[in-house]
Amino acid sequence: MENSADNNMETNEDVAEAKKNEGNICYKNKDYTKAIQLYxxxxxxxxxxxxxxxxxxxAFIMLDKYQKGLEDVQRAIGIDSTLVKAYLREAKCHLALGFADASVRSLNRVIELDPHNKQAQSELRAAKLVQHHDKDSDKAFESGDFRKVVYLMDRAIEHSPASTKFKVKRAEALAKMRRFSEASQSINAILVRESLNADAIFVRGLCLYYQDIMDKAIQHFQQTLRLAPDHSDARVALKKCKLLKSKKEEGNETFKGGKYQEAYELYTQALAVDPLNVNTNAKIYCNRATVCAKLKKLDQAIEDCTKALELDPEYLKAFMRRAKCYMETEQYEDAVRDYEKISQMDRTRENQSLLKEAKLELKKSKRKDYYKLLKVTKNATEDEIKKAYKKHALLHHPDRHSSKSEEDKKAEEVKFKEVGEAYSVLSDAKKKMRYDSGQDLEDMDGGFSGFDPNQIFTSFFGHPAGFPFGGGGGHHRDSGYYNSGFPGGFQFQFG
Known part of the structure; x- marks a missing residue:
């Protein structure tokens, strides 16, 4: 019986050796799957x-199945702790999986067993380089230098192609840089292989959160915490996500209810939750700008729209709101610039019409503003225009300023003439209509060549003796002047 058992054992060992040799042939022929079967x-x-x-x-390593390869070499080392080739392969698997510290330990063991092993010395340099990349990327992440994180992880992954840790860290940095498509592709590739990887699920949640897809983001953060209850980043992100969502929604509801100041305060609180959430904050800035417009705080509305566009340069709604505010504050050049951008982004008839209107107002703004000269509104009545003319004509008439310097007298003469021009246009229904439509002044019945403001003045106040209106001569003032009753107590001597 004993001899029979010995013969069977010898037979098993011989067959096993033959299988190994056959597996070696398949390995050399790059048929690694068949080689694994034979081994x-x-x-x-x-x-x-x-x-x-x-x-x-x-063979597992050649198929990029580093975890299985690691398990096998560790079994080999458990049987023979002096097997140099096993330690080399263990180091290779550790490094490929991103465990640089473990790789260094394995390679140091090789050097203990074989001090002149050149392969171990070369791979030790690579493992230490990955260690540096990993540590430096942690520092870069803490400082917010996410571009550097991506660079360092790319270098590390060259040596650690199967490292889930490095790929997740790289994807998270991409998400922080708003490169959501790249980040999502990377994370999805990981989740295909490791559907319950908590870190990958967390980063997918971040991508959703930063794209203002709050409900799905909350689901991902909650799933992360179910898989890894101590995941502190997911806990913080979940809290921020819920708070930001609630503040934004409260602001929206309060705005709809007409409580504008309360809505302003809620949006302001929302903006303080997470400065890194660029997409959501851009929307909140634009919402707050709408509130400011309702509160007649147009300058702040413009500022909030500008902040929204700094965060999202293609945010059409922010351009529309800012352009409208520019129009209302008569900053027509800025309005034209915004409406041109809007028309490029969304070429609708309505946007083209808004651009045309802004250009017209800009053109009109470059002319003299006759309404401002007379200090009346564009809806002023004929009587209001007459009263305004009387007031400003008396205020700027050159005779009232005869004692001033030549420079000041010339300035008043210019203002007196402009007041006359303003009245001549705004008191004439046809001219006023053409002026309001933006027609050039030069096209108005020959413009103002030969225009004499004194004629209009005389039509209101007559031609008092001793006042040679319309050109030169001394202006006499004595106790016989008649007080006209207009502002300033300006007096005229009538015959």
């Missing part, structure tokens, strides 16, 4: 041979 048969027949595990690990 496995050899292991089943002789499970105490470290070389069989080591060989199967090599």
């Amino acid at each position: 496995t048969e050899a292991i089943d027949m002789c499970p105490t041979s470290p070389n069989y595990y080591n060989n199967r690990a090599a």
